[in-house]
Amino acid sequence: MxxxxxxxxxxxxxxxxxxxxxxxxxxxxxxxxxxxxxxxxxxxxxxxxxxxxxxxxxxxxxxxxxxxxxxxxxxxxxxxxxxxxxxxxxxxxxxxxxxxxxxxxxxxxxxxxxxxxxxxxxxxxxxxxxxxxxxxxxxxxxxxxxxxxxxxxxxxxxxxLVSDIPEHVLERLLGDIVGMWAKRGTDPGLAIHVEGREDLGVLGSGADDPEATVRGDLPAVVSWVSGRGGARLTEGAEHTPPRWI
Missing domain, CATH: 1.20.120.450 (dinb family like domain)
Structure with missing residues (x-):
C-alpha cells in the first residue's frame, strides 16, 4: 500500500x-x-x-x-x-x-x-x-x-467573501500586510482598529492621531488593507492603503 x-x-x-x-x-x-x-x-x-x-x-x-x-x-x-x-x-x-x-x-x-x-x-x-x-x-x-x-x-x-476566509488566516494576512508597510516605509500613518478584537491592539503608525482612523471588523479591515475595498468599514473608507505585494 x-x-x-x-x-x-x-x-x-x-x-x-x-x-x-x-x-x-x-x-x-x-x-x-x-x-x-x-x-x-x-x-x-x-x-x-x-x-x-x-x-x-x-x-x-x-x-x-x-x-x-x-x-x-x-x-x-x-x-x-x-x-x-x-x-x-x-x-x-x-x-x-x-x-x-x-x-x-x-x-x-x-x-x-x-x-x-x-x-x-x-x-x-x-x-x-x-x-x-x-x-x-x-x-x-x-x-x-x-x-x-x-x-x-x-x-x-x-x-x-472575505468573511468566508478562516479567522486565523485573516489575522496573519493583516499582520503580514501592516508589517510589510512598516518594512518598506510605506505605512500610511493610520490607526487601524479591528472591532471586537482588542487582543489585536491598534495597528499602524497613527495610534496617536484619532483623526486618521480605519475601523471595522476583521474581514472588513483585511479587505481594505489588501486593496479590495473599504465598503464594509465603519470608519475610514475614504483612505487608500499602500500596495503590499
Missing amino acids: VDKSDRTRDPVLLDQLLTVRRGTAFWHRAVEALDDASLDGPTLLEGWTRRHLIAHVGYNARAIARLVLWANTDEEHPMYSSPEDRNREIEEGATMPARALRHLTDHAAVSLDVEWRDTPEDLWSYQVRTAQGRTVPLSETVWMRTREVWLHAVDLDNGA
Missing part, C-alpha cells in the same frame, strides 16, 4: 497544510461555479478577467512547486525566469480553451500538494528565494499559497 500521508510530523506545519488544502478546495469550488461564458467576465483585480486570474493561480502553483523542487534536489529552480515571462505566461494562459484552463488550475494544485506531501522533514527549513527576492524557508511556501487561494477565490467576484 502506498503511504499518501505527509512525511512531516510537525504539528504546526501539518495544520498549515490543512489550511492551504481547505483554501484550495474553496478556490476550486469558486471556479467550478462559473460556466465557460462567465470566464470572460471581470474580477476584482483591475485589468484581469477571470481567465487571467485562473491562469495566474494555476501557474502560481507550478512556480511554488519549483521552489519545492529546489529544496528537494539542492539545485536552484526559481519561481519565474523573469517578471516579463511571468506576465507573458498569464496572458497566454488566459487565451486557453476553458477546459484546458480548468485542467491547468486543477492539475497544478494537485502536483504541488504531492510535492509538499513527499518533502522530507529536514528539508522544510531549506532556504529558497521568492519572486520578490526574499530568502525564506521552504515552509513559507505553504503560507504563500494559502493567501493566493483564499484571497483570489474572493477576487473571482462570484459569491466568495
Whole structure:
C-alpha cells in the first residue's frame, strides 16, 4: 500500500497544510461555479478577467512547486525566469480553451500538494528565494499559497467573501500586510482598529492621531488593507492603503 500521508510530523506545519488544502478546495469550488461564458467576465483585480486570474493561480502553483523542487534536489529552480515571462505566461494562459484552463488550475494544485506531501522533514527549513527576492524557508511556501487561494477565490467576484476566509488566516494576512508597510516605509500613518478584537491592539503608525482612523471588523479591515475595498468599514473608507505585494 502506498503511504499518501505527509512525511512531516510537525504539528504546526501539518495544520498549515490543512489550511492551504481547505483554501484550495474553496478556490476550486469558486471556479467550478462559473460556466465557460462567465470566464470572460471581470474580477476584482483591475485589468484581469477571470481567465487571467485562473491562469495566474494555476501557474502560481507550478512556480511554488519549483521552489519545492529546489529544496528537494539542492539545485536552484526559481519561481519565474523573469517578471516579463511571468506576465507573458498569464496572458497566454488566459487565451486557453476553458477546459484546458480548468485542467491547468486543477492539475497544478494537485502536483504541488504531492510535492509538499513527499518533502522530507529536514528539508522544510531549506532556504529558497521568492519572486520578490526574499530568502525564506521552504515552509513559507505553504503560507504563500494559502493567501493566493483564499484571497483570489474572493477576487473571482462570484459569491466568495472575505468573511468566508478562516479567522486565523485573516489575522496573519493583516499582520503580514501592516508589517510589510512598516518594512518598506510605506505605512500610511493610520490607526487601524479591528472591532471586537482588542487582543489585536491598534495597528499602524497613527495610534496617536484619532483623526486618521480605519475601523471595522476583521474581514472588513483585511479587505481594505489588501486593496479590495473599504465598503464594509465603519470608519475610514475614504483612505487608500499602500500596495503590499
